[in-house]
Amino acid sequence: MTAPGAARHTRRPTLEEVAARAGVGRGTASRVVNGSPTVSAHSRAAVEAAVEELGYVPNGSARALAAGSTDSIALVVPESETRLFAEPYFSGTVSGVATALADTEKQLLLTLLRTPKERERFARYVRARRIDGVLLVSMHAGDPLPELLQQYEMPTVLGGRRSADEQVPYVDCDNPGGAEAAVAHLLARGRRRIATVTGSLDLYAAQCRLEGYRAALRHGDHPADPRLVAQGDFTEEGGRRAMGELLERCPQLDAVFCASDLMASGARLALREAGRRVPDDVALVGFDDSAVARHLDPPLTSVRQPVELMGREMTGLLLDQIAGRTGESEARRRLLPTELVPRGSS
Amino acid sequence: MTAPGAARHTRRPTLEEVAARAGVGRGTASRVVNGSPTVSAHSRAAVEAAVEELGYVPNGSARALAAGSTDSIALVVPESETRLFAEPYFSGTVSGVATALADTEKQLLLTLLRTPKERERFARYVRARRIDGVLLVSMHAGDPLPELLQQYEMPTVLGGRRSADEQVPYVDCDNPGGAEAAVAHLLARGRRRIATVTGSLDLYAAQCRLEGYRAALRHGDHPADPRLVAQGDFTEEGGRRAMGELLERCPQLDAVFCASDLMASGARLALREAGRRVPDDVALVGFDDSAVARHLDPPLTSVRQPVELMGREMTGLLLDQIAGRTGESEARRRLLPTELVPRGSS
DNA sequence: ATCACGCCTGGGAGCGCTCCCAGTGCCCAC
DNA sequence: GTGGGCACTGGGAGCGCTCCCAGGCGTGAT
Helix, strand or coil: CCCCCCCCCCCCCCHHHHHHHHCCCHHHHHHHHCCCCCCCHHHHHHHHHHHHHHCCCCCHHHHHHHHCCCCEEEEEECCCHHHHHHCHHHHHHHHHHHHHHCCCCCEEEEEECCCHHHHHHHHHHHHCCCCCEEEEECCCCCCCHHHHHHHCCCCEEEECCCCCCCCCCEEEECHHHHHHHHHHHHHHCCCCCEEEEECCCCCHHHHHHHHHHHHHHHHCCCCCCHHHEEECCCCHHHHHHHHHHHHHHCCCCCEEEECCHHHHHHHHHHHHHCCCCCCCCCEEEEEECCHHHHHCCCCCEEEECCHHHHHHHHHHHHHHHHHCCCCCHHHHEEEECCEEECCCCC | CCCCCCCCCCCCCCHHHHHHHHCCCHHHHHHHHCCCCCCCHHHHHHHHHHHHHHCCCCCHHHHHHHHCCCCEEEEEECCCHHHHHHCHHHHHHHHHHHHHHCCCCCEEEEEECCCHHHHHHHHHHHHCCCCCEEEEECCCCCCCHHHHHHHCCCCEEEECCCCCCCCCCEEEECHHHHHHHHHHHHHHCCCCCEEEEECCCCCHHHHHHHHHHHHHHHHCCCCCCHHHEEECCCCHHHHHHHHHHHHHHCCCCCEEEECCHHHHHHHHHHHHHCCCCCCCCCEEEEEECCHHHHHCCCCCEEEECCHHHHHHHHHHHHHHHHHCCCCCHHHHEEEECCEEECCCCC
């Protein structure tokens, strides 16, 4: 955080003034400030000195207007901030994005869309070209925002698809594979009556995890019993309630795969209330590998998503798009692997 | 989220084009768009129709350049995103700020400052006048950022003071009072050997809560025993470790006031490991009244901060500052009350 | 000497808005 | 009939930058 000594003007200096002081033209000054190579060493030094003495910082609005780019991108979360802050997925993504942006001049804006009013305002913000690109995270199946952004010709990357044939560039992780690995792991441990608590099924990720659960059973030549499937909503309370239903419907179940750690934590509560021991009576597996998983008693086996990496990849795709480096469609979507982390709960 | 039908141009329309279509001058068109009252009903209608037909949205950069304001404010968190997301304080603040901004045209930018590099970039962003004001949350005692922003003449409001004689406008809550109420409550319940786990003492809030603890003991004519004070760091693990120290130093303690719920949760773990029952053997009180408090077993008595309200107040002060409505110094700082929420742990 | 070519350079022409001033037209009072 | 006031309007002059074109000046080939 540098605070140039000479910067105590009320009016901030303009490029013109820098140029005058350096004894060069405005064009040359601009070239130096923007690192153009076609400037003589002499002029460059003079301008750099003037910039330093005057404490010059280019005016962002003017630059944006003239050049047509704002040097900022938005990370948009169409959720109440409660969920945002509860889930490790978001924090990891933010971290990855910030890391990828670290050696750019681009600024990250984190925007919550909680109400229709906020959505509308954001739409206006986009149309007013206040940002260069948008990262959309955790979009629900029918959400029209991505298409709206495309219509406005705003570069966009999704974190998580909305459906199998997502048209907008995206980064996603192998949800079915992760879920399948988790359930296969339970089968390998000799569990036979394996239940699942799903997430809100209007999220494609939740559907995929359910699909992975079913695939594992299929591949293990195991009958799928619809009574062993209960719907949660990615909250702890939802997990608890769903687990309660499962215990009522199928008291003899011996394992549960939950589509998120938070729900697994809720399920753990319900199991405790019902007097079931984990993992002795019932094995438990979650998804996300969040802090919750490590803090549970016993520690929760979980499926790790490479959230940080996803954030970085999303940023990469977006920067490509902004720069016009839009390769073939292959390069506009990315699928990252998940990994099972076995712990005491299974 | 409106998507005007006629908006399918590649080039977005300018004010000039709107004016031409409406058959008025640029000035009149601008007046209508900005809601100036001195426009005839006829012109207004014509311009509004043209805006609708063309799908006109004013260009933010041009507006910012001409008018000198960007219609966006930043909420800055100088912490790793891990802490940001773990603490209810932040989520409440974000919510309050967003609410206060809801019927403004201002956009909220959430910015993390994790590294010196990011701080520098943010400083440049501020100097480039990309935002109209800054909300700073959770600043450590010696942090120079607020002074830097003042030097850049950027309107600023702090969420939480850095010291007793904070010069920058701020909103804070009554930390000493809350802590004192918590400890007085423990005394009233007949506890006699009351320990405390403090937060990182480079945060003024942590010092205040410790001060409140001491004041309560003083007012209760109770000796203060330095062995009953252990330093934590606002994390769960820190709370656990501090509690361990306390149990070792003073096995006979019968109550603990923790400066945050997260630390109380860690303390709970340490107590359980040591075979102490809550509240029978040791009463436990936290601070924040977060979700953690309600989920603990038994539910945690805690001190509620009006976080949402704090966010709203901060925003109010900032908007006043931006609009130049800076009243006397009284109006530039605000202290909000805390409230004890008794639950099963005490 | 002449010309062509490269390297640098200055500054005009915008970018799309807001601000403001000088009108224009109209109505009412004298 | 004249003057003053009011309601509304058009468009010039910027805001501070980037883009780009025309030109100056040296160098080497002809």
